[in-house]
Amino acid sequence: MSWLHKDLLCVSQFSADDVETVMRTADSFQEINARPVKKVPTLRGKSVVLFFAEPSTRTKTSFDIAGKRLSADTFSLAKSSSSLVKGESLKDTALTLEAMNPDAIVIRHASSGAADFLARRLKCSIINAGDGWHAHPTQALLDLFTLRRIWGDVAGKTLLILGDIAHSRVARSNVILLGMLGANVRLCAPKTLLPARPESWPVTIEPNLDAAIEGADAVMCLRLQLERQQAGLLPNLREYSNRFCLTAARLAKAKANAPVLHPGPINRGVEIASEVADSPESRILDQVSAGVHVRMALLHLYLTRRDTPAAG
Amino acid sequence: MAAPELIIRGARPAGSDARTVDLYVAGGRVLSMENHDPGRTHDARVVEAGGLVLLPGLTDCHVHLREPGQEWKEDIASGLAAAAHGGFANVMCMANTKPANDDASVTSLMLDRARDSWPNGPRLFPVGALTVKLAGEALASLSELKDAGCPAVSNDGRPVSNTELFRRAVEYASDLGLIVIDHCEDPFLAPGTGINEGLISSALGLRGQPSVAEAIQVARDCLLAAYLQAPIHLAHISCRQSVEIIARAKEQGAPVTAETCPHYLLLTEEAATGYNTQAKVSPPLRTSDDVAALRQALRTGVIDIISTDHAPHAAHEKETPFDEAPNGISGLDSALALSLRLVAEGALSEADLVRALTKGAEIFGLPVNRFTSGDPADITLLDPNLPWTLTEQEMRSKSKNTPFLNTKLTGRCVGLFVAGKKIV
Numbered sequence: 001m002s003w004l005h006k007d008l009l010c011v012s013q014f015s016a017d018d019v020e021t022v023m024r025t026a027d028s029f030q031e032i033n034a035r036p037v038k039k040v041p042t043l044r045g046k047s048v049v050l051f052f053a054e055p056s057t058r059t060k061t062s063f064d065i066a067g068k069r070l071s072a073d074t075f076s077l078a079k080s081s082s083s084l085v086k087g088e089s090l091k092d093t094a095l096t097l098e099a100m101n102p103d104a105i106v107i108r109h110a111s112s113g114a115a116d117f118l119a120r121r122l123k124c125s126i127i128n129a130g131d132g133w134h135a136h137p138t139q140a141l142l143d144l145f146t147l148r149r150i151w152g153d154v155a156g157k158t159l160l161i162l163g164d165i166a167h168s169r170v171a172r173s174n175v176i177l178l179g180m181l182g183a184n185v186r187l188c189a190p191k192t193l194l195p196a197r198p199e200s201w202p203v204t205i206e207p208n209l210d211a212a213i214e215g216a217d218a219v220m221c222l223r224l225q226l227e228r229q230q231a232g233l234l235p236n237l238r239e240y241s242n243r244f245c246l247t248a249a250r251l252a253k254a255k256a257n258a259p260v261l262h263p264g265p266i267n268r269g270v271e272i273a274s275e276v277a278d279s280p281e282s283r284i285l286d287q288v289s290a291g292v293h294v295r296m297a298l299l300h301l302y303l304t305r306r307d308t309p310a311a312g
Numbered sequence: 313m314a315a316p317e318l319i320i321r322g323a324r325p326a327g328s329d330a331r332t333v334d335l336y337v338a339g340g341r342v343l344s345m346e347n348h349d350p351g352r353t354h355d356a357r358v359v360e361a362g363g364l365v366l367l368p369g370l371t372d373c374h375v376h377l378r379e380p381g382q383e384w385k386e387d388i389a390s391g392l393a394a395a396a397h398g399g400f401a402n403v404m405c406m407a408n409t410k411p412a413n414d415d416a417s418v419t420s421l422m423l424d425r426a427r428d429s430w431p432n433g434p435r436l437f438p439v440g441a442l443t444v445k446l447a448g449e450a451l452a453s454l455s456e457l458k459d460a461g462c463p464a465v466s467n468d469g470r471p472v473s474n475t476e477l478f479r480r481a482v483e484y485a486s487d488l489g490l491i492v493i494d495h496c497e498d499p500f501l502a503p504g505t506g507i508n509e510g511l512i513s514s515a516l517g518l519r520g521q522p523s524v525a526e527a528i529q530v531a532r533d534c535l536l537a538a539y540l541q542a543p544i545h546l547a548h549i550s551c552r553q554s555v556e557i558i559a560r561a562k563e564q565g566a567p568v569t570a571e572t573c574p575h576y577l578l579l580t581e582e583a584a585t586g587y588n589t590q591a592k593v594s595p596p597l598r599t600s601d602d603v604a605a606l607r608q609a610l611r612t613g614v615i616d617i618i619s620t621d622h623a624p625h626a627a628h629e630k631e632t633p634f635d636e637a638p639n640g641i642s643g644l645d646s647a648l649a650l651s652l653r654l655v656a657e658g659a660l661s662e663a664d665l666v667r668a669l670t671k672g673a674e675i676f677g678l679p680v681n682r683f684t685s686g687d688p689a690d691i692t693l694l695d696p697n698l699p700w701t702l703t704e705q706e707m708r709s710k711s712k713n714t715p716f717l718n719t720k721l722t723g724r725c726v727g728l729f730v731a732g733k734k735i736v
Binding site: 133134135196201 | 510511
């Protein structure tokens, strides 16, 4: 098997076969993470820069652990400690990093298209760890991994994505990935938190949560950024929570034992009630574990890829 | 009859049939456009223009030449070079320089730079700032700006959100014979994001600006112009809703005029795909429906003219993530050839093209050549079939920021005369 992608920018670049490859590879790494000695030499001598120009705990740690368990050397660069705060352009930061000859750069950036920007200019692999509102492909893949652990297959299942869709790279990536694999995606949000022209997305939209959750096979809550209230997109958190908080009573309208996902960090009592976050239906911590498996798989695929396709 | 100093022989006037003419110029003015022998011509410069098309010198009433203050993007010398090679005899430069052109001393500096670099033209007409420092708070000294040489005033790029102040500005300016040019953009509806709110912004995860952000201000301006009976010129119109509002206002006699730009007539929001910062412009590129409406409006005269909104930015300024890049397209080098593409596509007639690229002079009271005796001999000679590619080397502007870079074009200015003097 040879992996032909140089970069991971958006799940839309993957075929269903590519996704299957990622899932199978992640399956095979899951066992390593359960060992007493959680380390294999697969990526020894490879170096990965973790360039996080936006705050992140779980994604950055997850990539760091994934790299180290495969024996890659990982180097962290945060915006606050980088020359970006001295006014260096993204282009120059990127060229500087490249000159140190890493095998991959994992980038998190507040600007949509930042990963694409690096990929067009650098020879090493670029892994998008979240760019603006645009894409968060590794999150969507770990969400898929989590759901496949429960269901085996997502085709024909109905996933409700609940909350701030407009500003969510997680929502965009999940809509694309789960849609590609035959799942039905419903969105529930006030219009002010939906993207422009949502009818162009392969989804159904229902602003009333009680109706939207009816018969859903799984529910994914999204974090509400508190600045959305200041921007006039919603009146206040109390009203938002009254309309859109996932409570146990509302969850009871979904299919029995419907799993609940959240990319974190969660706002208890805003988009998700504590009773749900702490319930057996909550798979939030499974998602975190899946993140390590999936990112190990991706680092493995990208760092051992061949540069040219095999003949034939 | 005075002895001609310049004879342009055998050119076909744009917008006419296959008939060719000989144009005679004396004292910087048109003498006659005749086919017969005018007598003594041996002292004249003779330009053999067989196969070329004769146009009045073109006018661009909306450019940003960045001097004073941002000379790394453009200066008056390089901006006028791009204008000259693009076929423009008159250009009107906007006031958002650093410092802003809110004072006669800045206007004078601009005019001095133009005279020093291009003493025979193209002519530069600075547009004065409508408000002090373009801050939208206090009126600039409009009378002094007019006396210094400004034919119009504008807060371009930083539209005035205070409607009372804007109303008073339009009234005050009209007394002085100054036309107010307005960049129509609601100050709160995603101003300056540089991409249309729609399918592409949604897929790219970018904050888009809806076309109603422009149309709302267009409606305000049309209502004010009609109420005050004072002229307002609407800059770089980009969408169907604006066109429909302007059409209705003109039917009802509101003294409004309007412009659009080649990029709004030829490109859609799809040009921003891949986070292409060269297609980031304010107002943003819209949809194919808007393109169709703008083309129709230009044919019917609802939109009066094509301007470039020439907005040069240095390469490194555009080489950033989309949301960090400045808005703007460098347009003087390519406007004529891009407009000819509209003629080739059948969207405009040649007569429409001439009107679109010259009527700005009438609107703003600049020298106008109608090829009648005594008119200023401002002449653009066009080779309509000349193929060329818009490369960085071909562009005279300092900045090469255009989504049309490396596009193959047909037709080009091969001669520009201003007041009878050969410029290129």
